[in-house]
Each structure stands twice: as structure tokens, then as C-alpha cells.
Amino acid sequence: MIKFNILKLIVTFIIEKPEVINVTLGDAVSLECKVSGTPEIKVKWTKDGIELTPSRQNKLNFENNLSSLKIQSTQLEDAGDYLFEATNSVDTCSCKVKLIVVGQCKITVNFSTQKVLGSVVYMECKVAGSLPISVQWTKDGSVLASKTKYQLEQKDNTVSLEIKNFEEEDTGEYLCKITNKAGSSDCSGALKAKGQSHTFIGLEGLSCFLDLYSVGFLQSGTYSCQVSNDAGTVKCTTNLLVTGWIILFFATLHLFNSISFFHFHRSFITLPITHA
Numbered sequence: 375m376i377k378f379n380i381l382k383l384i385v386t387f388i389i390e391k392p393e394v395i396n397v398t399l400g401d402a403v404s405l406e407c408k409v410s411g412t413p414e415i416k417v418k419w420t421k422d423g424i425e426l427t428p429s430r431q432n433k434l435n436f437e438n439n440l441s442s443l444k445i446q447s448t449q450l451e452d453a454g455d456y457l458f459e460a461t462n463s464v465d466t467c468s469c470k471v472k473l474i475v476v477g478q479c480k481i482t483v484n485f486s487t488q489k490v491l492g493s494v495v496y497m498e499c500k501v502a503g504s505l506p507i508s509v510q511w512t513k514d515g516s517v518l519a520s521k522t523k524y525q526l527e528q529k530d531n532t533v534s535l536e537i538k539n540f541e542e543e544d545t546g547e548y549l550c551k552i553t554n555k556a557g558s559s560d561c562s563g564a565l566k567a568k569g570q571s572h573t574f575i576g577l578e579g580l581s582c583f584l585d586l587y588s589v590g591f592l593q594s595g596t597y598s599c600q601v602s603n604d605a606g607t608v609k610c611t612t613n614l615l616v617t618g619w620i621i622l623f624f625a626t627l628h629l630f631n632s633i634s635f636f637h638f639h640r641s642f643i644t645l646p647i648t649h650a
Contacts, residue, residue, distance in 0.1 A: 391458070391469045397448050398556045399477045405443040407469060409460040417441040420457045448475050476504040476556045491567050495537040499550045499561060502531060507554045509533045514546045542567060542590040591616050 397403040409415060417436050419426045426443065428434045433444040441460070445452055453475040459468040480502045489495045501507060509528050511518040518535070520526045525536040533552070537544055549562040582601065586593055594616045600609040 392471055394472045394474065396474045396476060396555075399450065399475055400447055403445050403448055403473065405445075405456055405458075405471050405473065406440060407442075407458045407460075407471070408440045409467075410439060411460070411462045412464060414462060415439070416461045418459050419443045420459070421454055448473075450475050450477050474504075476554065477502075480559050489540050489565065489567065491540055491542065493540050495540045495544070495565070497535045497537075497548065497550075497563075497565075499533050500531055501533055501552050503552070503554050503559075504556065505554070507552050510551045510553075511535050512549045512551070540567070542592050589616055 391407045392405065395403060395405065405419070407417075409417070419434065419441075426432055426434065431446055433442075433446070435442045435444070441458065443456065443458075453473055456471045456473060457468055458471060459466060461467075501509075509526075511524075511526060518524050518526065523538060525538070527534045527536075533550060535548070535550070545565055545567055547562060547564050549560055551558060551560040582599065584597065584599070594614055596611055596613050598609060598611045600607060602608075
């Protein structure tokens with residue numbers, strides 16, 4: 375009588391595996407797959423067709439039918455599809471694990487901080503990082519929104535802010551802040567006026583005048599004109615309150631009758647001189 379020992383071989387198969395793993399740039403991550411089958415089971419991990427081997431960055435382990443690939447500090451280049459393979463004497467099985475590395479967003483400013491009054495100001499910033507990315511513009515700490523004065527846009531890797539008819543009150547500290555899952559980044563710049571002079575002081579005969587261009591609310595206040603010669607000094611003052619579109623303001627001082635005339639666009643005011 376002949377006896378046969380029947381050896382039952384079981385093919386390998388994967389019983390636990392992740393499909394997609396998200397990790398923040400710089401964090402550690404562990405890719406794990408659990409297998410079952412007749413020993414001896416051999417496992418390997420590959421990325422882009424290249425088999426991974428233990429290193430300072432990558433730790434490989436296979437114990438109790440659990441295979442793991444641990445990346446100590448993820449970099450952007452670690453993102454991609456990883457292939458896990460398990461093989462025994464009967465069969466081979468495999469699965470893919472997708473690793474997504476969420477990189478912190480970065481921003482690069484690309485705009486001049488000095489602009490001409492009355493011009494169109496365009497501020498542009500280049501951004502980089504994992505999507506989605508949210509954008510917020512602020513001026514002197516106050517959040518800006520798209521409206522008639524400001525136009526905010528976000529297209530591809532560029533965010534921009536357009537200011538129409540740049541005025542004195544538009545000067546200030548502008549900040550662009552971008553945020554994604556990994557964190558936030560920002561850049562800022564102080565926007566100043568340049569080019570055309572804001573004021574012009576002139577003297578024609580016995581008349582002196584002060585012209586204010588692109589008048590805004592910041593120009594409100596008390597203005598004084600003082601004229602001196604060998605005979606003495608004469609001074610006059612007036613208050614300017616900007617409540618709307620005042621285009622031109624100038625003062626004319628007539629020394630011979632000690633009366634000062636303050637002329638506004640489409641208005642006329644006569645004030646007595648206040649002697650110093």
C-alpha cells in the first residue's frame with residue numbers, strides 16, 4: 375500500500391490595503407499591506423518601476439504577514455503610485471497605493487510699491503503648493519473684496535489685485551495670504567504714491583496760491599498762508615473739509631487790502647485775515 379502526503383498550497387492574496395494616503399510635507403507616513411498565503415511569502419515595494427530598498431529615508435519591514443514601507447520625512451518627490459507585490463511558490467499578487475504629499479503653499483510677490491496717482495495699479499503674486507488654495511487680500515489689516523474699486527482674481531498659479539484710479543487713500547500696507555491644508559504663507563508691501571506732485575505753490579504778482587491735486591479725505595484740515603516783507607508779516611488761515619469730489623483748491627492773498635480769498639472749484643468764499 376502506497377501512502378501519499380498531500381500538501382495543500384494556498385496562493386497569496388492581499389487582505390488589507392490602503393488605496394490613497396494623504397500626508398503633509400515633512401511628516402512621516404507608513405504604507406501597509408497585509409497578505410495571506412502559503413509560506414514562504416516574499417514581498418517588495420516599487421515606485422516608478424524601481425524596487426525600493428531599506429535606507430535612511432525608507433524603512434521596510436515584513437512581519438506577521440504585514441508588510442510596511444515607512445517614509446521618515448516625506449518630500450514632494452515621494453508622491454506617486456507605489457506598487458506592492460507578494461509572491462509564494464504558487465502565485466503572485468499585487469496592489470497599488472497612491473501617496474499624496476500636500477506641500478505648504480508658497481507665494482512670490484511681483485509688484486512695484488510706488489504708483490502714480492490716478493493710474494491703474496496691478497499687484498500680482500505667484501503661488502505654488504497643493505490644491506485647493508484659498509486667497510485673502512488685506513489693506514492695513516482690513517479684508518478686501520471684489521467691488522468697483524478693487525478687482526480680485528485667481529487664475530492658475532497667479533493671484534492678482536487691481537486698483538482702479540489710484541488715490542491717496544489707497545496708499546497703505548497690502549498683504550496677500552494664501553492657505554492650503556499644509557499651512558499658510560503671505561507676502562506684503564507698502565503701496566505709496568509717486569509721480570505727479572500732490573500740491574503746487576505759486577506766486578503771481580501780489581497773489582500767491584496753493585493747488586491740491588487728486589484731493590481726498592486725507593487733505594481735510596487747517597491751511598495757513600503767511601507772507602512777510604520788511605514792513606511785517608501777514609497770515610491767513612482756513613479749514614478745508616473734503617466731503618465729495620473737490621478737484622481744485624487754491625488761496626489768493628491780496629496784501630493791499632488785507633483780505634484773503636479762498637477759491638474752490640465752482641465755489642467762492644471770502645474770509646478775513648487772521649494776523650499772526
